[in-house]
Structures are given as structure tokens and as C-alpha cells.
């Protein structure tokens with residue numbers, strides 16, 4: 422049996438109350454199918470508009486086998502291109518980020534304009550038509566300061582996601598913020614283990630002493646069930662709505678994304694050890710009042726989860742490296758005029774989530790090591806605490822089955 426059929430068989434037979442079979446977390450051929458059917462087809466979060474402040478500012482990202490460059494053009498528009506030269510294929514931009522007048526290939530110096538058109542190619546003969554050799558575009562969309570790309574020839578719809586989340590995100594003014602700090606770690610575990618861990622707080626009390634000062638263990642905070650019946654949640658939503666902020670739980674029909682505001686513990690307003698704001702200057706006037714707006718949580722499979730508070734926001738980007746390695750990039754965003762050492766202390770701003778990320782990295786790595794054992798077999802979820810994990814696995818299963826050529830069974 423070929424790998425595709427084998428994977429399809431396992432997914433079709435998967436009991437939603439149990440974790441996945443070992444191969445989904447360890448097998449390079451399964452990983453390749455994840456790349457081809459998810460990461461090469463869907464919209465992926467890559468970074469923020471404010472990281473590309475000027476004409477020619479760029480960032481690069483590696484999506485499986487695809488190097489991509491994202492750049493701000495002369496009209497101020499953010500575009501994305503395959504970062505592979507149309508001459509003999511060299512990578513053009515080799516740094517994580519930078520600023521250029523033109524995209525110049527380091528190999529033989531073919532030079533591309535910021536709109537991707539080829540401008541200079543030396544000594545290529547009279548019949549050469551530069552217009553035929555522009556950079557290949559990658560779909561690129563932005564919403565409220567968050568940049569998404571899609572490397573597929575035809576991208577799925579982005580508008581429904583934009584229409585849903587833009588009114589929630591826009592008041593935080595991330596478009597005009599600045600990245601106060603970023604961290605990138607490699608977790609030695611499959612990308613799905615990173616997500617499964619993120620989608621539950623069953624592990625929080627035993628692992629996250631710092632985060633647990635402010636983040637509720639209650640499944641309604643992290644998960645997707647019973648959220649709309651939680652009285653504390655409803656009270657927060659009503660307070661937010663009274664000051665014009667959208668707050669209610671919304672989830673995509675196919676389960677790909679959800680957004681909601683949640684109350685933090687003990688009236689905390691930020692993920693600090695004290696629960697007090699880490700940044701004196703709020704992100705915007707719209708979120709600056711006396712009303713405690715808690716934290717807004719957005720996940721969008723397969724690449725991002727986000728927390729937005731009144732004083733700062735944190736974005737997380739999940740990129741798959743191999744069957745057993747995942748890159749997690751975390752960015753702390755503050756008002757662009759907030760001054761380090763005056764308006765915020767960087768250590769205080771980043772402490773809780775740097776600790777939490779490191780704790781989660783260890784969790785994921787231990788999970789991966791245990792799953793690699795021949796003795797591993799899928800185990801039962803806690804329905805009370807791991808509804809979010811079940812939802813992630815259901816999304817994964819329902820996304821993969823039709824794309825592998827099968828019929829989805831348990832669409833909810």
C-alpha cells in the first residue's frame with residue numbers, strides 16, 4: 422500500500438477520543454504529506470506589517486521546501502515572492518530580514534524590482550526578454566497588521582477570515598505597533614505536538630507556575646466547548662461591547678480558526694508576574710480605558726496563535742522543519758512610541774512567556790520521545806480538559822481526508 426492510502430486508512434479509522442498513531446508524529450513520509458496537503462495549500466501567518474516599515478524592507482521565511490521573501494514595494498504594498506532566482510535558481514535574499522533598493526541575486530547579480538519584475542540581467546544576449554523572467558509571486562494578504570501568505574497556485578478564500586477577525590483585531594492597532602522582542606526556538610517534536618500542547622491547559626498547573634498567575638486553567642479559556650455558557654466570559658464580553666470592542670467567541674465552520682476575549686485571573690490585565698500592565702503606553706486609545714478587556718485569543722491553523730491585551734500583544738508562529746522538529750517564533754508587540762526602560766521593562770514584558778515557551782518546549786520534546794517508543798499506542802483524551810486538542814485533531818483529520826482523496830466522515 423502506498424503511504425497516501427495508508428495515511429488515509431488510519432485517518433478514516435481514527436477514533437476522535439484518542440491521540441493519533443505514532444507515524445503522524447515521526448514518519449518523514451507522513452510529514453511530507455502534511456506539507457503537501459496543508460502547508461503548501463493554506464494561508465500561513467508569517468509576520469507583521471510593522472516589521473516592514475519602509476520601501477524595500479523585507480523578511481524571509483522557509484515553508485517546507487519553499488523559500489519565500491516578503492517585501493514592501495514602492496507603493497507601500499506588501500508582496501511576497503518565491504525567493505528563488507529566475508536565472509539558475511539561487512536564493513536571492515539570504516538574511517531573515519533587511520532593507521534593499523532592489524532584490525539582487527548574490528550569484529550573478531540579476532536584479533529585480535520590488536514588484537518582482539526583472540530589471541537587470543547582464544550580458545544575456547539580444548533576444549532575452551526580461552519581462553518573461555520576473556520573480557514568481559506568492560499570494561499575500563494582510564489583516565489588521567498580520568501578514569499571511571499562501572504558496573499554492575490557487576489560494577483558498579481569505580476574505581471570510583478577514584471579515585471575521587478584523588473588527589476584533591483592528592482596535593489594537595498592531596499595524597502601527599513595533600516588535601519589542603522576538604524569540605525563535607526549535608522544538609524537537611512534530612508540528613502537531615506543538616499544537617496539541619497549545620490547545621489544552623490540562624498541563625498548565627503542573628508545568629507553568631508563572632503563566633498560572635494570570636492565565637486560567639479552565640477549559641473554556643483554552644478550549645472551544647462551553648465557552649458561550651461561561652458566565653465570567655459573558656460578563657467580560659458585555660463589558661468589552663459597552664466600550665465598542667468585539668469580544669464574543671467565534672469559530673470558523675471548518676474549525677480552522679477561533680477568536681474570543683477571555684478574562685484573566687484576579688483581574689490581571691497582562692501576562693506579568695504581578696498581573697499589571699507591562700507597558701505604560703497602551704497599544705491604542707481604543708483599548709486604553711479603565712475597562713479590563715482581558716486577553717483576546719486567536720488561533721489560525723496551522724501556523725499561529727495570538728494573545729492581544731490592552732498593553733501589548735504576542736504572536737506565535739509555528740513552522741514545520743522536519744517530522745520531528747518545529748520552529749516557534751514569538752513576537753512581543755508594543756505601541757511604536759513606547760520606550761524600553763521608560764514605558765516598559767523588557768525582562769518584565771517577556772519573562773512569563775519566555776518561561777512558558779521553554780516549559781512547553783520541554784513538554785513537547787518529552788512527548789515526542791515517548792511517542793517514538795515502539796510501546797506507544799494512542800491514548801484517551803480527557804473530554805473535560807482536552808476538547809481543544811480533539812478539535813485540532815478533528816480539523817486535521819477533516820482537512821487531510823478529502824485532500825488525500827477520501828471522504829470525510831465526522832464533519833461537525
Ligand code: 3BY
Pocket residue numbers: 618619620621622625632636643726
Ligand atoms: O498559549 C496558549 O494559547 C495556551 C494558553 C496558555 C497555554 N496554552 C494552553
Ligand code: FES
Pocket residue numbers: 506507508509510511526527528529530531
Ligand atoms: Fe541568480 Fe544567477 S542564479 S543571477
Ligand code: FE
Pocket residue numbers: 618619624625629777780781
Ligand atoms: Fe503550555
